[in-house]
Amino acid sequence: MEFRRFIREMILLPCQVIRRARGTTLRIIGWQPTTDRLFSVWRTIERTAFPSGHG
Numbered sequence: 001m002e003f004r005r006f007i008r009e010m011i012l013l014p015c016q017v018i019r020r021a022r023g024t025t026l027r028i029i030g031w032q033p034t035t036d037r038l039f040s041v042w043r044t045i046e047r048t049a050f051p052s053g054h055g
Contacts, residue, residue, distance in 0.1 A: 009034045 001009075014030035028035065 013038075 009032065013028055013035065016027040016029055018025040018027060
């Protein structure tokens with residue numbers, strides 16, 4: 001995948017930012033099949049415990 005296509009399909013997600021008293025919510029507006037891959041990778045990274053390297 002070329003870099004411009006990666007940016008367009010994986011990084012630039014149209015979303016609505018909703019700010020409330022207790023936090024901020026991002027509502028995705030433009031769902032694409034590639035968005036599933038992005039969130040799959042995101043969940044995998046969150047589950048992976050990387051060593052901090054600090055002692």
